[in-house]
Amino acid sequence: xxxxxxxxxxxxxxxxxxxxxxxxxxxxxxxxxxxxxxxxxxxxxxxxxxxxxxxxxxxxxxxxxxxxxxxxxxxxxxxxxxxxxxxxxxxxxxxxxxxxxxxxxxxxxxxxxxxxxxxxxxxxxxxxxxxxxxxxxxxxxxxxxxxxxxxxxxxxxxxxxxxxxxxxxxxxxxxxxxxxxxxxxxxxxxxxxxxxxxxxxxxxxxxxxxxxxxxxxxxxxxxxxxxxxxxxxxxxxxxxxxxxxxxxxxxxxxxxxxxxxxxxxxxxxxxxxxxxxxxxxxxxxxxxxxxxxxxxxxxxxxxxxxxxxxxxxxxxxxxxxxxxxxxxxxxxxxxxxxxxxxxxxxxxxxxxxxxxxxxxxxxxxxxxxxxxxxxxxxxxxxxxxxxxxxxxxxxxxxxxxxxxxxxxxxxxxxxxxxxxxxxxxxxxxxxxxxxxxxxxxxxxxxxxxxxxxxxxxxxxxxxxxxxxxxxxxxxxxxxxxx
Amino acid sequence: xxxxxxxxxxxxxxxxxxxxxxxxxxxxxxxxxxxxxxxxxxxxxxxxxxxxxxxxxxxxxxxxxxxxxxxxxxxxxxxxxxxxxxxxxxxxxxxxxxxxxxxxxxxxxxxxxxxxxxxxxxxxxxxxxxxxxxxxxxxxxxxxxxxxxxxxxxxxxxxxxxxxxxxxxxxxxxxxxxxxxxxxxxxxxxxxxxxxxxxxxxxxxxxxxxxxxxxxxxxxxxxxxxxxxxxxxxxxxxxxxxxxxxxxxxxxxxxxxxxxxxxxxxxxxxxxxxxxxxxxxxxxxxxxxxxxxxxxxxxxxxxxxxxxxxxxxxxxxxxxxxxxxxxxxxxxxxxxxxxxxxxxxxxxxxxxxxxxxxxxxxxxxxxxxxxxxxxxxxxxxxxxxxxxxxxxxxxxxxxxxxxxxxxxxxxxxxxxxxxxxxxxxxxxxxxxxxxxxxxxxxxxxxxxxxxxxxxxxxxxxxxxxxxxxxxxxxxxxxxxxxxxxxxxxxxxxxxxx
Numbered sequence: 001x002x003x004x005x006x007x008x009x010x011x012x013x014x015x016x017x018x019x020x021x022x023x024x025x026x027x028x029x030x031x032x033x034x035x036x037x038x039x040x041x042x043x044x045x046x047x048x049x050x051x052x053x054x055x056x057x058x059x060x061x062x063x064x065x066x067x068x069x070x071x072x073x074x075x076x077x078x079x080x081x082x083x084x085x086x087x088x089x090x091x092x093x094x095x096x097x098x099x100x101x102x103x104x105x106x107x108x109x110x111x112x113x114x115x116x117x118x119x120x121x122x123x124x125x126x127x128x129x130x131x132x133x134x135x136x137x138x139x140x141x142x143x144x145x146x147x148x149x150x151x152x153x154x155x156x157x158x159x160x161x162x163x164x165x166x167x168x169x170x171x172x173x174x175x176x177x178x179x180x181x182x183x184x185x186x187x188x189x190x191x192x193x194x195x196x197x198x199x200x201x202x203x204x205x206x207x208x209x210x211x212x213x214x215x216x217x218x219x220x221x222x223x224x225x226x227x228x229x230x231x232x233x234x235x236x237x238x239x240x241x242x243x244x245x246x247x248x249x250x251x252x253x254x255x256x257x258x259x260x261x262x263x264x265x266x267x268x269x270x271x272x273x274x275x276x277x278x279x280x281x282x283x284x285x286x287x288x289x290x291x292x293x294x295x296x297x298x299x300x301x302x303x304x305x306x307x308x309x310x311x312x313x314x315x316x317x318x319x320x321x322x323x324x325x326x327x328x329x330x331x332x333x334x335x336x337x338x339x340x341x342x343x344x345x346x347x348x349x350x351x352x353x354x355x356x357x358x359x360x361x362x363x364x365x366x367x368x369x370x371x372x373x374x375x376x377x378x379x380x381x382x383x384x385x386x387x388x389x390x391x392x393x394x395x396x397x398x399x400x401x402x403x404x405x406x407x408x409x410x411x412x413x414x415x416x417x418x419x420x421x422x423x424x425x426x427x428x429x430x431x432x433x434x435x436x437x438x439x440x441x442x443x444x445x446x447x448x449x450x451x452x453x454x455x456x457x458x459x460x461x462x463x464x465x466x467x468x469x470x471x472x473x474x475x476x477x478x479x480x481x482x
Numbered sequence: 483x484x485x486x487x488x489x490x491x492x493x494x495x496x497x498x499x500x501x502x503x504x505x506x507x508x509x510x511x512x513x514x515x516x517x518x519x520x521x522x523x524x525x526x527x528x529x530x531x532x533x534x535x536x537x538x539x540x541x542x543x544x545x546x547x548x549x550x551x552x553x554x555x556x557x558x559x560x561x562x563x564x565x566x567x568x569x570x571x572x573x574x575x576x577x578x579x580x581x582x583x584x585x586x587x588x589x590x591x592x593x594x595x596x597x598x599x600x601x602x603x604x605x606x607x608x609x610x611x612x613x614x615x616x617x618x619x620x621x622x623x624x625x626x627x628x629x630x631x632x633x634x635x636x637x638x639x640x641x642x643x644x645x646x647x648x649x650x651x652x653x654x655x656x657x658x659x660x661x662x663x664x665x666x667x668x669x670x671x672x673x674x675x676x677x678x679x680x681x682x683x684x685x686x687x688x689x690x691x692x693x694x695x696x697x698x699x700x701x702x703x704x705x706x707x708x709x710x711x712x713x714x715x716x717x718x719x720x721x722x723x724x725x726x727x728x729x730x731x732x733x734x735x736x737x738x739x740x741x742x743x744x745x746x747x748x749x750x751x752x753x754x755x756x757x758x759x760x761x762x763x764x765x766x767x768x769x770x771x772x773x774x775x776x777x778x779x780x781x782x783x784x785x786x787x788x789x790x791x792x793x794x795x796x797x798x799x800x801x802x803x804x805x806x807x808x809x810x811x812x813x814x815x816x817x818x819x820x821x822x823x824x825x826x827x828x829x830x831x832x833x834x835x836x837x838x839x840x841x842x843x844x845x846x847x848x849x850x851x852x853x854x855x856x857x858x859x860x861x862x863x864x865x866x867x868x869x870x871x872x873x874x875x876x877x878x879x880x881x882x883x884x885x886x887x888x889x890x891x892x893x894x895x896x897x898x899x900x901x902x903x904x905x906x907x908x909x910x911x912x913x914x915x916x917x918x919x920x921x922x923x924x925x926x927x928x929x930x931x932x933x934x935x936x937x938x939x940x941x942x943x944x945x946x947x948x949x950x951x952x953x954x955x956x957x958x959x960x961x962x963x964x965x966x967x968x969x970x971x972x973x974x975x976x977x978x979x
Contacts, residue, residue: 324509
C-alpha cells in the first residue's frame with residue numbers, strides 16, 4: 001500500500017454493488033411470481049425494497065463507522081440473504097391457498113419471520129460496528145469469551161432432551177416456544193479466544209519441537225489445549241449427535257493453530273485426531289451402540305441413501321432427487337417442487353434452491369460464498385496485527401467450512417449433518433451469528449485498508465483508535481506485513 | 483502468518499472445488515437417473531401438467547386424458563376399458579406403469595426427444611401442448627372378436643388370443659381373459675387406486691396377468707407341427723409312411739401312450755395323415771425312432787423356443803414376454819430320455835409355450851418360413867397428428883426353408899379341411915392350423931389350443947393362436963372356432979372377401 005497517497009474508501013462501489021444485488025433479488029422475486037401466480041403482481045418488489053432498505057441502512061452506517069471496509073462483503077452477503085428470504089417466501093406461497101397467493105402478506109410465514117430476523121441481525125451487526133471500534137479490543141475479553149463459548153457448547157448437551165433436541169440433534173436451547181442454536185454464537189466466541197491464545201503462545205508452539213521424519217512435531221505438554229478442543233468436539237459429536245458442528249469447531253481450531261505456528265505437523269495431528277475419533281465413533285456405533293448409534297446410522301445413510309428411501313434415507317434421497325430434477329439449468333424460480341424435500345427451510349435449503357436454479361445457479365451461489373471467504377482472508381492478509389490476521393482468517397475459513405459441511409451433506413459428498421446454510425437457512429441464531437461474523441470482517445478489513453496515520457481523506461472523522469490501540473494492547477506481538 | 487493464510491485460501495478453493503465437482507456429478511451426470519427415479523414425486527406432478535397423448539386403435543382413441551380441477555390437472559381415462567387393458571396397460575399416479583403406457587411413456591408424456599420441437603414452441607407460445615399419440619397395430623374388429631369369444635366361452639376358466647400379420651409381425655389382436663377395468667387403477671385418489679389394485683392382485687383368477695405373453699402352457703398336439711418340421715428337416719416327406727396304431731410304449735418305460743378319444747389311428751399312415759387326425763402314437767414313435775432330442779429341439783429353436791423373446795422396441799421386456807422351452811429331455815448322462823422324448827413330441831412332458839409363440843410359429847409357416855419380429859406400435863404422432871415415426875417390420879429369423887414352409891402349409895391346411903381343425907374353416911380362403919389338447923399337469927381339465935393361419939392364395943393374411951385354459955373335452959374344437967372367428971374379423975375389416 002502506497003503511503004501518502006489518498007486511499008479510496010470504495011463506499012460508492014459498495015452502494016452500486018448493493019443496488020445490483022437487490023436488482024437480482026427483485027428479478028428472482030418476479031420470476032417466482034411469474035411461475036407460481038402466472039403473472040407478476042404490481043407490488044412484487046415490496047419485500048425486496050424492505051430488505052434492501054435494511055441493507056442500505058447498514059451501508060450508510062459503514063460509511064461512517066468503517067469507511068475503509070471491504071466494499072464487496074456487504075453486497076455479497078446481502079445477495080445471499082435477500083435470495084434466502086425470497087426463497088423462503090416462495091416456500092410460503094407454495095403452502096398457501098392458491099387463491100390467496102397473490103395477496104400473501106410481506107411479514108407472514110417463514111419468509112416474513114426471516115425478514116424480521118434479517119433486521120435483528122443487521123441491528124446486531126451495526127451494534128458491533130458501533131461498539132467495537134477496533135477489533136483488537138475484543139482480545140481483552142478473550143477468557144470471558146472462552147468461558148461463554150464452552151458454556152454455549154456444553155449447554156445443549158447438558159440440558160434434558162425436551163429442552164435441547166430437535167430432529168435427533170441436541171443442538172438447541174428451547175425455551176417457551178423460542179429456539180436458540182447456541183453453537184452458532186459459540187463458534188464466534190471460541191474463535192476469538194483461539195486467535196488470542198494462539199497469538200500469545202505461537203512462539204512456544206512453533207519453536208519448541210521435535211523433528212520426526214522431516215516434520216517438526218510439538219512437545220507433549222503443548223498438545224494440552226489441542227486435546228481439550230478435540231475432546232470438546234467429540235462431546236459435541238457424541239452427545240449432541242452432530243458431526244457437522246464437531247467438524248466445524250475442530251477444523252476452525254486446527255486451521256488457526258496452523259496459521260499461527262506455520263507448522264504442518266499441527267495439520268497432520270489435527271486431521272489424524274479428527275478422523276481417528278470419527279472412525280472410533282463409527283466402529284463403536286457399529287459394536288456398542290448407545291450414544292454412537294446415530295453417527296453410525298448417518299454414515300450408513302450417506303453411503304446408501306436409497307437403501308431406506310422412505311425411512312432414514314428419506315431426506316437425503318429426496319434432496320438428491322430434487323437436485324437431479326433441477327439438472328443444469330433448473331426448473332426456474334417458483335417452477336419446481338422444493339417442498340418435497342423435508343427440512344427445506346433449514347438444512348436442505350440449498351437442495352431446494354438447486355432444483356429451481358440448477359447447477360448454474362448453485363455454482364453462482366458457491367462463487368458468491370467463495371468471494372466472501374476470499375475477501376475475509378484478504379482482510380487477514382492485509383491487516384497489520386497478528387490477532388486480526390488470525391481472527392479474520394479463522395472467521396472466513398469457518399464460514400467456508402460451514403458451507404462445505406452443509407452443501408457437501410445435502411449433495412452426498414460427505415455424511416449429512418445438521419448445519420444451517422449461512423445467510424440462506426431460516427433461523428435467527430444462524431443469521432445473527434453470521435452477520436456478526438461479517439461485521440467483524442468489515443471491522444478488520446477497515447483496519448487493514450485504513451491509512452496508517454492521519455485523517456480519512458473522504459470523511460472528516462478522525463479515527464484515533466488505530467493510534468491509541470497498540471498502547472492498550474502492548475502485550476500482543478504485532479507483525480509487519482510480509 | 484501470511485503464507486499459511488494464503489494456503490488456507492487454497493484449501494477453501496479445494497473444498498469448494500469438491501462441492502462444485504460433486505454438484506456436477508449430481509445435477510449433470512446423474513441428473514437424468516434422479517429425474518426419472520420412481521421415488522421422485524416431482525416429475526409425477528409435472529407429468530400431469532400437460533395432457534398425456536392418446537393411444538389409438540384404428541383411428542379410435544382407447545386411452546385419453548381429461549382435464550380435471552385437482553392438483554393433477556389431467557385424468558387418464560380408458561375408453562378401451564377391459565378390452566384393451568392388457569395391451570394399453572395403466573399409468574397410475576403412484577406405482578409402476580404397465581403396457582404401452584410404460585413402453586412409450588416418454589412419448590405419451592411429451593418428454594421424448596422426438597417432441598422437442600413442440601416443447602420449444604411451448605416455451606414461446608406459453609401453451610402446454612399435449613404429449614404425442616401412439617397408434618397401435620391392433621385390429622379393432624379382431625380384438626373385439628377375440629375378447630367377445632373368450633368371454634362367451636363357458637368351458638374355459640381363462641384364455642388368450644394372439645393374432646399376427648405374418649408378413650410384418652404386426653400384432654392384430656392380443657386378448658387375455660379374465661381382464662380388468664383399468665379406470666379405477668389410475669384414480670387420482672391414490673388410496674382408492676391402491677385398494678382397486680390390491681383386489682385385482684389378490685384375485686385367484688389373476689386378471690392382471692397377460693396370459694397371451696407372460697404365461698406358458700404345455701402346447702399339446704400343436705407341438706406336432708414342430709415334430710413334423712423336424713421330420714421334414716431330416717428328409718422325410720409328407721407322404722412318408724409312419725407306424726401309428728392304438729398304443730405306443732416308449733423304450734425304458736411301461737407307460738403306454740394312447741390317442742385322444744375319438745381318434746382312430748391306423749397302424750400305417752402318412753405324416754400328413756398323422757397330423758391331420760392328430761395321431762399321438764405315430765408322432766411319439768417318429769420322435770423316438772427317427773428324430774431324437776437334438777433334431778426336435780433344433781426345429782423348436784427355429785421357431786423361437788429357448789430364446790428371450792421381446793416385442794419390437796421393448797428391450798427391458800416391459801410386456802414380460804415369457805420364454806417358451808422344450809424343457810429337459812435328456813438324462814443326466816447326456817443321452818436322450820426316451821420316455822420324455824416320446825411325450826415331448828406330442829407337447830407334453832416339460833414342453834411349455836406362450837400363446838404368442840404359437841402365433842409366431844403359424845405366422846412363420848404362412849410367411850414362407852420368415853418369422854417377423856412382433857410389434858404393437860404402428861405409428862408415433864405429434865399432437866397435431868403429424869406422423870413422426872412409422873414401424874418398420876424386421877425379420878426375426880428364417881424359421882424353416884421356404885420349401886418346408888410350403889409343405890407345412892399344405893399339411894396344416896389338410897388339418898382344417900379334413901381333420902381336427904374344421905371349425906376354423908373360412909369359405910374362399912386357405913386356412914391351415916393345428917389343434918391341441920394339453921394335459922394341464924397339475925390339476926383341472928385339459929387346455930384347448932389352436933394355432934393357425936389364413937391365406938389368400940400365396941399371400942398370408944393372418945396367423946392366430948388361441949388358448950382355452952382348462953376347457954376340458956371339446957376345448958380344442960372351441961379354440962379352432964374362435965381362431966376362425968378372429969381371422970374372419972380381420973378379413974372382413976380389410977374388405978378382402
